Amino acid sequence: MVRRPVLCRGVERELGWSMGTGASRGTGTRRRSAGRGLTGAQRALLVGGCLVNIGTFAVYPYLAVLLRDRLGVGMAQVGVVLGVATLVQFASAPLTAAFAERIGLKRCLLLATSVYGLGAVTYLVGAEDPALTVLALFLGCGAGALYSPAYRGYLVHSATAEQRPKALSAGNAAGNLGIALGPVVGAVFLHDPGRLFAMTTALYAVLAVGHFFLRPESAAASPARVEPFRRVLKGLAGLPFAVTVLTHYLYMQFYQYLSPFAEDRVPTAVYGVVMMGYSLAVVAVQPLVARRVGRVGYPSAVAVGSCCMALGMVAFAGGRVVGLAAGVAAMAVGTAVLFLKNDLEALAGSTRSATVTFGQQRLAVGVGSLLSGVVGGAVYGLFERAELLPGFWLAVAAQCLLLPPLVLVVARRLSRTG
Known part of the structure; x- marks a missing residue:
């Protein structure tokens, strides 16, 4: 008898099917799982992922000009600020992912949309304050670091290996649709940044409410052991x-x-x-x-x-x-x-x-x-x-x-x- 390692059994529990000794039983379960479409919660999250990127990319392509005007500095200094903010967003992703693992994916998504909204409000009220503008930039980057791993994790948390390509590609497609539409929306409001940030504030408020009603991920998909942050x-x-x-x-x-x-x-x-x-x-x-x-x-x-x-x-x-x-x-x-x-x-x-x-x-x-x-x-x-x-x-x-x-x-x- 071949004994499976603990890791393999843990993966089986996460995927929701058993590789038992009966080959026909395992195959049948996998076929039924592979044929299952996206759930209602996954579809709702795809809409949310698209709208989040519309809000983000309505602002992102014009950030260099916005920062230059509000900070009163040259493009070299603007480039440094943008570079540091982007590096912080990506470098913190393993930590924010581990944080999402601890508090739950739905809660992390809700927190992220709330931070997005706080960043939009800070842009709105900080038109004359360079410090608030920089704070708003880092709030947006922090929200992105929170949202992205939890978004993708939610889409595949109960998916089998056969279902993952479909779930991930749907998530990427929704995100790219938001990236495509965001600059168009931003261009409509670009002549009046106040209206742009009022629009994004309202958008993130709606998204926060929507994520509040999102179905929580199943407890069975949670890892049996959560590693400390130092081991991200x-x-x-x-x-x-x-x-x-x-x-x-x-x-x-x-x-x-x-x-x-x-x-x-x-x-x-x-x-x-x-x-x-x-x-x-x-x-x-x-x-x-x-x-x-x-x-x-x-x-x-x-x-x-x-x-x-x-x-x-x-x-x-x-x-x-x-x-x-x-x-x-x-x-x-x-x-x-x-x-x-x-x-x-x-x-x-x-x-x-x-x-x-x-x-x-x-x-x-x-x-x-x-x-x-x-x-x-x-x-x-x-x-x-x-x-x-x-x-x-x-x-x-x-x-x-x-x-x-x-x-x-x-x-x-x-x-x-x-």
């Missing part, structure tokens, strides 16, 4: 963490540096439409490929996603509208595959709860974004000074092809030596 990185899935860092290092170069590159090459309105198209394409693509991404091996998914990203970077080098549109389409496919597969592999390889695992993944996103800002910004500056900016995208495309296999090979060798 215990049980980290090393390979998905490393690939997530790399994915966002490459992706953020597209997100951060395409705007200045396209500034004198395509009309601003066209660029805005193209970037909205990217978010909407991810909304459309990820649910369509979710089941296939869940089944394919990790190296294959990394290869497909990285090659699509490389094609997108090459298309950007032309600097034409058609090239930007084609590049964005390729990037949408590549990131849809990589973002989903990285999270699925992290869930499969981690020994912690789904919520804590997502917190660890948010930290990886933050590290990759930081590397993109430091390394990518320096490389972009070199090509800009040499007046060879199209070459920057070719250099990033080369990294998309060379770095992922290198990370996989190094990880395989480390696992063998370990």
Whole structure:
């Protein structure tokens, strides 16, 4: 008789089915679970996740201008403030995820929406006070750090391994829809920041009420043992963490540096439409490929996603509208595959709860974004000074092809030596 480890039995309890000695019984249970659609509570949370991002991204694209005007400083100082706030948001995610594990996912979501609302009110009343504006920025970042791991954890807390791709892709699609619509909403109110923050305050108030009535997660899905805060990185899935860092290092170069590159090459309105198209394409693509991404091996998914990203970077080098549109389409496919597969592999390889695992993944996103800002910004500056900016995208495309296999090979060798 083969004895299963305690971890395996714990995972079975979390997923809600038993791998008993009767193979037909286990298979039948899994098939019934796999066929179950999203619950009403999950659908309600998807709406909430979309609206949260509408409120966030109605403000986020215009924060640099807002801070410059309210603080009365240059863009260099504004960049430092934004960089520190973003780093705090991502670096604190493992801690906020562990906090959500302790107080419960519903309570954490309710607290996060309340902090979002407090941040919006602080923006509203702090129009003439630079200190209040900075406080509002950090409140928004803190709310995001609380909301994201709990949001994803709630979506998969009772899902089987077969159901996770669908639940995660639906959550990502809802979030990306909010990212696409948020800047449009912000542009409508941008001429009057007071109205913008009054609108976001009302939105978060409604969301707080909605999350209050959200069904609590089942107690059976809670971990049997909660680790202390000092061990928030215990049980980290090393390979998905490393690939997530790399994915966002490459992706953020597209997100951060395409705007200045396209500034004198395509009309601003066209660029805005193209970037909205990217978010909407991810909304459309990820649910369509979710089941296939869940089944394919990790190296294959990394290869497909990285090659699509490389094609997108090459298309950007032309600097034409058609090239930007084609590049964005390729990037949408590549990131849809990589973002989903990285999270699925992290869930499969981690020994912690789904919520804590997502917190660890948010930290990886933050590290990759930081590397993109430091390394990518320096490389972009070199090509800009040499007046060879199209070459920057070719250099990033080369990294998309060379770095992922290198990370996989190094990880395989480390696992063998370990």
